[in-house]
Structure formats: C-alpha cells, structure tokens
Amino acid sequence: MAETQRPVLVVDFGAQYAQLIARRVRESSVYSEVIPHTATVDEIAEKQPLAVILSGGPSSVYAEGAPQLDARLFDLDIPVFGICYGFQAMAQALGGTVAHTGTREYGRTDLDIDGGLLHGGLPTRQPVWMSHGDAVTDAPEGFEVTGTSAGAPVAAFENRARKLAGVQYHPEVLHSPHGQQVLSRFLHELAGIPATWTPANIAESLITSVREQIGDGHAICGLSGGVDSAVAAALVQRAIGDRLTCVFVDHGLLRAGEREQVQQDFVAATGAKLVTVDAVDKFLGELKGVTDPEEKRKTIGREFIRSFEDAVSEVVVEQSGGTKPEVEFLVQGTLYPDVVESGG
Structure with a gap:
C-alpha cells in the first residue's frame, strides 16, 4: 500500500464533528477516513492506518449501550489521539479513571497548560470548547497530565514513548483557537506522519494508479x-493520453455558453479527445408536456444513458476501423459528499 494512501482513521463515536475532524486532518496535509465505532480492531489493522483518532460523542462511558473501545487497539503499536468521549474511553481502556465529577462543562472554558509536546510553547491559559459531563480524574500509568480545567482534573495527557495522547476539549472547532496546532503536532511530531497529502502528490498518485490499472486499455468518460x-477526465488523460475518449452530451439544459466552454477550454487545457453529441431536440421532445419533477428526472436520466451509449458505439467503431475494440473502462468523477451520502 502506498504511503500516501495509508489513512489516519477517525473513529466516529456518534460525534457531530467526526467529519470535521477528518477535514482538519486533511488540512494538515494528511489523508483521513471516517469509520464507525463498530469497526473491529482487525478491520482497523487491515487498513494499515498511520494513526487513529477517537472522536467525541454524546454518551457517558458508563451509560448502558454506550459505544465501547476495544483495548486491543493499543496493542497495534499505532499512534492514537482521543478527543472528548474518545479521550475518556481511551483513558478507561488504558487503566485510568473516569468519574461523574458533578461538574459539567459546556461551551467556552479556560484550559491550564503544563508543558507537553502537543501544548508546549502555547499560552499557559487558553480558551477551548468543552462538552462533557464525566471527566478523567486519574491518567493511565505512564501518561503525563499536560492540561487541566475547572471541571476536568485531567483535560489533556500524553505518553510520548507510546505515541498516545488525548484532550477533553474539541480541538477541531474554531472555538479552540490553538486546536489545529495541537492536532497538527499530534500528526506530524508525535505520530511522525509527513505532510505529503498535497494536491500535487494526490494527482501524481492517482495518475500512477490509473496507469497501472488501465495498462494498454482504452477508456470512455x-x-x-x-x-x-x-x-477525473484530466487525470485519466494524463495517465493514458489519447486512449481516453470523453463524451459530452448537449441535452439543451446547460448553462449559457457551457457547451462552447467545454469544447474549447477543457480541450485546450487537457488535450483530451472529445466527442460532442447534439441531443437537444431529442431531450426537449421527450420532456415536452412533462410536469412532474420526478418524471422529468427519470426522463433526463434515461435519455442521457441512451445518448451516451449511442456515442460510445460510434466512438469505438471509429477507433477500430470498422470493428469494435474492447473499451474496458468507464471513467466517472464522484464528489466525496456523494460517496458519504450514498453510504459508500
């Protein structure tokens, strides 16, 4: 597995900020993925993560049915960072004490800092965003307590030898002004992960991956x-050149000038081979008299597939001099939010 593809895993314990934590990791130029707390230790190990971050969550560690943390995670010799509920679950699994202190902290809170790698050099008193009822009262053996607050006797700890650390507050939100620094220090200084997940490196990695996957084959986009x-088309074109054919269907529902922009600007920028299908009359004819939005959506989808298939048929015949070659790959660009919403 390539180094740039090994993720930092964010274990979601039901936090509203789990995706935000993953985003903050990426803003530190490190690749991240969110996984559910039900993922087993074996499943985590299989992903070969560079580090694991345990998110917050609404539960008490003592509540019946609360998400559990398998202590075997710490046998994997992987850097781990706990946040809020994840911090408490981590402390409990490692032999520390989590208690109902009777003091709840919600919202802006002052954090008192006492050294440590993650907080060293930062203001000794700083505002952070808290959201907890339980609190860690005793750190696990071998851990240095580096932060306290009025409602959390142990608000931050770390064990540099084992590359383990955690905080009671939420470093991922802007209400914790030094939170991104703390998270970045965990990733780069404690876990030793290089800041290599940059746009240029991502592009080169994807291009290499596509080139290896497609080999001498052809692709349609x-x-x-x-x-x-x-x-997606630009990356694949850089990988396989003119063995990629892009098909653009003008269905008459485009923004003004969009067809010309694709034909001129996209081709000029990428050098990709482009086939444009003029299907305006077909689409508008099929949509004439249709008023139901769902029916419109289905009609557009159906006609787009038909137009695309017709174009692909003509393209492959032209490529082969009269006989169809095998076009083994279909290129599809999908935004990350679409993957999340579809459960992928």
Whole structure:
C-alpha cells in the first residue's frame, strides 16, 4: 500500500464533528477516513492506518449501550489521539479513571497548560470548547497530565514513548483557537506522519494508479461540464493520453455558453479527445408536456444513458476501423459528499 494512501482513521463515536475532524486532518496535509465505532480492531489493522483518532460523542462511558473501545487497539503499536468521549474511553481502556465529577462543562472554558509536546510553547491559559459531563480524574500509568480545567482534573495527557495522547476539549472547532496546532503536532511530531497529502502528490498518485490499472486499455468518460467529471477526465488523460475518449452530451439544459466552454477550454487545457453529441431536440421532445419533477428526472436520466451509449458505439467503431475494440473502462468523477451520502 502506498504511503500516501495509508489513512489516519477517525473513529466516529456518534460525534457531530467526526467529519470535521477528518477535514482538519486533511488540512494538515494528511489523508483521513471516517469509520464507525463498530469497526473491529482487525478491520482497523487491515487498513494499515498511520494513526487513529477517537472522536467525541454524546454518551457517558458508563451509560448502558454506550459505544465501547476495544483495548486491543493499543496493542497495534499505532499512534492514537482521543478527543472528548474518545479521550475518556481511551483513558478507561488504558487503566485510568473516569468519574461523574458533578461538574459539567459546556461551551467556552479556560484550559491550564503544563508543558507537553502537543501544548508546549502555547499560552499557559487558553480558551477551548468543552462538552462533557464525566471527566478523567486519574491518567493511565505512564501518561503525563499536560492540561487541566475547572471541571476536568485531567483535560489533556500524553505518553510520548507510546505515541498516545488525548484532550477533553474539541480541538477541531474554531472555538479552540490553538486546536489545529495541537492536532497538527499530534500528526506530524508525535505520530511522525509527513505532510505529503498535497494536491500535487494526490494527482501524481492517482495518475500512477490509473496507469497501472488501465495498462494498454482504452477508456470512455462521460463529461458533464462539472468539476468532478472534468477533474477525473484530466487525470485519466494524463495517465493514458489519447486512449481516453470523453463524451459530452448537449441535452439543451446547460448553462449559457457551457457547451462552447467545454469544447474549447477543457480541450485546450487537457488535450483530451472529445466527442460532442447534439441531443437537444431529442431531450426537449421527450420532456415536452412533462410536469412532474420526478418524471422529468427519470426522463433526463434515461435519455442521457441512451445518448451516451449511442456515442460510445460510434466512438469505438471509429477507433477500430470498422470493428469494435474492447473499451474496458468507464471513467466517472464522484464528489466525496456523494460517496458519504450514498453510504459508500
């Protein structure tokens, strides 16, 4: 597995900020993925993560049915960072004490700092964003307590030898002004992860991966004019050159000038081979008299597939001099939010 593809895993314990934590990791130029707390230790190990971050969550560690943390995670010799509920679950699994202190902290809170790698050099008293009822009262053996607050006797700890650390507050939100620094220090200084997940490195990694996957084959890309398909097409074109054919269907429902922009600007920027299908009359004819939005959506989808298939048929015949070659690959650009919403 390539180094740039090994993720930092964010274990979601039901936090509203789990995706935000993953975003903050990426802003530190490190690749991240969110996984559910039900993932087993074996499943985590299989992903070969560079580090694991345990998110917050609404539960008490003592509540019946609360998400559990398998202590075997710490036998994997992987850097781990706990946040809020994840911090408490981590402390409990490692032999520390989590208690109902009777003091709840919600919202802006002052954190008192006492050294440590993650907080060293930062203001000794700093505002952070808290959201907890239980609190860690005793750190696990071998851990240095580096932060306290009025409601959390142990608000931050770390064990540099084992590359383990955690905080009671939420470093991922802007209400914790030094939170991104703390998270970045965990990733780069404690876990030793290089800041290599940059746009240039991502592109080169994807191009290499596509080149290896496609080999000497051919590919077809349905180009919509949007960012997702345009970026996917540009990357694949850099990988396999003129063995990629992009098909753009003009269905008459485009923004003004979009067809010309795709034909001129996209081709000029990428050098990709482009086939444009003029299907305006067909689409508008099929949509004439249709008023139900869902029926419109289905009609557009159906006709787009038909137009694309017709175009692909003509393209492969032209490529083969009269006989169809095997076009083994279909290129599709999909935005990350679409993957999340579809459960992928």
